[in-house]
Amino acid sequence: MERERLGSRLGFILLSAGCAIGIGNVWKFPYMAGQYGGGAFVLLYLFFLVIMGIPVMAIEFSLGRASQKSPVRLYQQLEPRGSKWHLHGYAAMAGNYLLMMFYTTVAGWMIQYFVSTASGKFSGLNPEQVGQAFGEVCANPTTMMAYTILVVVVGFFVCSFSLQKGLERVTKYMMLALLAIMVLLAVHSFTMEGAAEGLTFYLKPDLEKMREVGVGSVVMGAMNQAFFTLSLGIGAMAIFGSYLGKERSLLGESVNVAILDTFVALTSGLIIFPACFTYNVEVGSGPRLIFVTLPNVFNNMSLGNLWGGMFFLFMTFAALSTVFAVFENILACCMDLFGWSRKKACVINCIALILLSLPCALGFNVLSGIHPLGGSTNLMDLEDFLVSNLLLPLGSVLFILFATSKQGWGWKNFMEEANAGKGLKIKNWMRGYITYVLPVIMLVIFVIGLISYFK
8 A cells, every 4th residue: 555645744743743742741841840940950851852852753753764664564674684673563563552541541531621621510619629529530430431432432533534634634733722722821821920939930940959859860850751751662753754755854853843842841831830829729740730739720710611621622632632643653553564444443443442441441440459560559550651661761772773783774774864855964973872872871761760660
């Protein structure tokens, strides 16, 4: 079958950025910046994004464009005869399924909170009642399954059309709407009484706070966030490289995607912290910030249903952009592997992902007695651990080694592919760093991540 192509450069950038932009951009980055030294953390994050995230992204794009295949088949096109690099392709494909087995539940939460906030369901509730609402959402197996299934069906429906008429068209409008909503919410936050205090907490470099937390912890936090924010290691970016022509160099395109991803992360904090400081609401982390802290903020705000609805609409778009992009990766793998048509792959995978996603959705209620990693962990924790702590860092190491070593694709081939077209180029002086230093950094992230998780 003839390889599909994206219709525009803007579509490629928005699709790739949409895949990278997720829930972590909204709650984790702002919270870490506020607690880890403000502007100092942001500078460290940007530094690691440049030296780690962008080079690995350029490698994934290059492998996809050179092979014109999905992650499950790209190695066979590029690897030396008799080598076993292609085994990672199957692991990358499995990683996409694993990611969607829990991310569809998260996306379902966003849709549900958009509906609840916009309709005024939280109006009049006190902070304790708002906090209980999230527990009630998770405890209801019917609702959890319904919203998870809705996400899966909508995702594969969008992807069932051709690449340009389905995924690219919908993601373009959704991402542009997301950016417009974010800017509007940020401008609104600037008008609040606590804006100056909130922005100071968020962005002012605070070396004393860095010393309190520990400089090593701050550096590792920035390094981890810079790497994980781009969803690298399971071929989620390689697939979009396979839909590209040779007009633009891939280092330059990687920079553009990283800029857009960082813009969303930074702007999220500009929205959240002025509001929290204005209404004297504790700045929490993780799901508590999204599902408890912010609904309480909107409850106290004039036109809170409007602003809250807009916030959760933007969160819904952020979640769905990742879902759509990863579904496309799954579909491309199946079409390459089994020779299915796009529509057949959508039908089969829609059924499969519904079944695969239900354990996570039920892990908060019917299956809440299962603690796969001990303590109070649930099935989502296990699936997240396998993807974030194993497949992403180790997959990135394999992509780097394959693209740069003589036993793999090789540095010369990688540089020629990455530099085809206009834009920023990979330079030969980068070879030592990308070939030897970068894999070591990835392995350090992997080891420290495991230690921190189980500690």
